[in-house]
Amino acid sequence: MPGHDLLRLRQELELREQAALSPLACPSVAALRRRLDPVSDSGHRLAFAVDADRVLHSLAYTRYIDKTQVFSLVDNDHISHRVLHVQLVSKIGRTVGRLLGLNEDLIEAIALAHDLGHPPFGHDGEGYLSALCQEHGLGPFLHNVQSVRFLESVERGGRGLNLSLQVLDGVLCHDGEVCDNRLTPWPGKDFAALDAELAAKQADPGLSLRPMTMEGCVVRLCDAVAYVGRDLEDAINIGLIDRDDLPAEVARTLGRTNGAIVYRLVEDLAQNSLGRPHLAFSDEVGQALAQLKRFNLERIYLNPKIKTQHHKIAEIYRHLFEQYLGDLGGQRRQSPVFAHFLDAMDDDYRQATPAAGVVRDFISSMTDDYFLRCYRRLVWPERLPSRFGASG
Known part of the structure; x- marks a missing residue:
């Protein structure tokens, strides 16, 4: 929690802001949140x-x-x-x-x-x-x-x-x-x-x-x-x-x-x-x-x-969507949809989000490069280890 001096400074900043802003502006003290928020409500920074x-x-x-x-x-x-x-x-x-x-x-x-x-x-x-x-x-x-x-x-x-x-x-x-x-x-x-x-x-x-x-x-x-x-x-x-x-x-x-x-x-x-x-x-x-x-x-x-390559992008979207939907249904825990997304989500998210919604959220979160790398991992063969653990 900030000290008394910082709280007083925040209050001064709020007053200064309201004095400087147009009557048409939205002051920071008007910010509304769904939940109580100690950091925003009591911290030294203005709400927005x-x-x-x-x-x-x-x-x-x-x-x-x-x-x-x-x-x-x-x-x-x-x-x-x-x-x-x-x-x-x-x-x-x-x-x-x-x-x-x-x-x-x-x-x-x-x-x-x-x-x-x-x-x-x-x-x-x-x-x-x-x-x-x-x-x-x-x-x-x-x-x-x-x-x-x-x-x-x-x-x-x-x-x-x-x-x-x-x-x-x-x-x-x-x-x-x-x-x-x-x-x-x-x-x-x-x-x-x-x-x-x-x-x-x-x-x-x-x-x-x-x-x-x-x-x-x-x-x-x-x-x-x-x-x-x-x-x-x-x-x-x-x-x-x-x-x-x-x-x-x-x-x-x-x-x-x-x-x-x-x-x-x-x-x-x-x-x-x-x-x-x-x-x-x-x-x-x-x-x-x-x-x-x-x-x-x-x-x-x-x-x-x-647009010359976009038919391929559309195909990758479909392939990844169907793959991850199948991974969720089959509980394939090594899939990126688990390892890189769902495993980090809380129970409320898991219970409220259908499998297709999880896939939507995961794919939409991807960068362009990660999207392409996920597809490559699915369709390109991986190199096998040279000895499979055998001694020399």
Whole structure:
């Protein structure tokens, strides 16, 4: 427990924060948790700073390092991975938050956590895993729902991180693929509302959810700000497109480089949101952003040149899913699904999670490289020892 001086300092920090923040911001004293939390409730750190630290030190965050952003199986060390993406979302989001007087700790925690549920090989992998989940009665796989699941039900051996409602809500409600020119928060949620929205989103993947805080709205919009120009640069870097392919109207309004695009979007978002109870781009910039997203979708994300190996990835997903499901049913304790996952989970997780759900959680937790190594171990023969223990 912190000493008297540290507790007094925390109280001073809370008062200073509330005095400095916009009335539209979510102060740290408003953080809500499912369970009592002595570290957060009585420690020296502000509540949302605790959440950001817990995300940063989680196993799921560590695995970001080898999670595909857009381009997989590309031999180029300068291509973005998901760990860089979430750091960019955090940096850009905190810049916007600072300009608008919002809570930067809350923005950081949401931004760092928002993509934890992504499976190997990005959105393509999400589609392959979703099909398998539906075949086995789990419903569609959604990375934002899975991110919340990791944070609440998988980390720390199934005990979860006990993050605040505001962070979990921001993670669930992020959707960088949606073109939001204006986004207004939906305040007043509680954990019952979060659980209801999780169930509703699982039942209807197309359902649009709104964050409960302005900070959650910032992360949702800055998700797109962070990736749209960066993906363009990556595509140019590997020779998939040329810079001159960029639509003229997009280049005129937003610029021709990632740096110019990010600067223009941040400046416009801050200018059109300052002092208002919503986040908004101007009509001109919002239309250009939507056009750039369409360009990226058609020329980058759906480009068959980057999909040539993905039929193999889809086959590996099916092979691993069925293999691990059989391993669970046959109690093959040496299988990675036991040794590298289930053996570390508590009884509550084991009792609450069906076998297919365990496989979903295990596969979605994998990095791209570990996913491929698991498959190699199944299909490649191992070398036998030269003497089988015989004496010389």
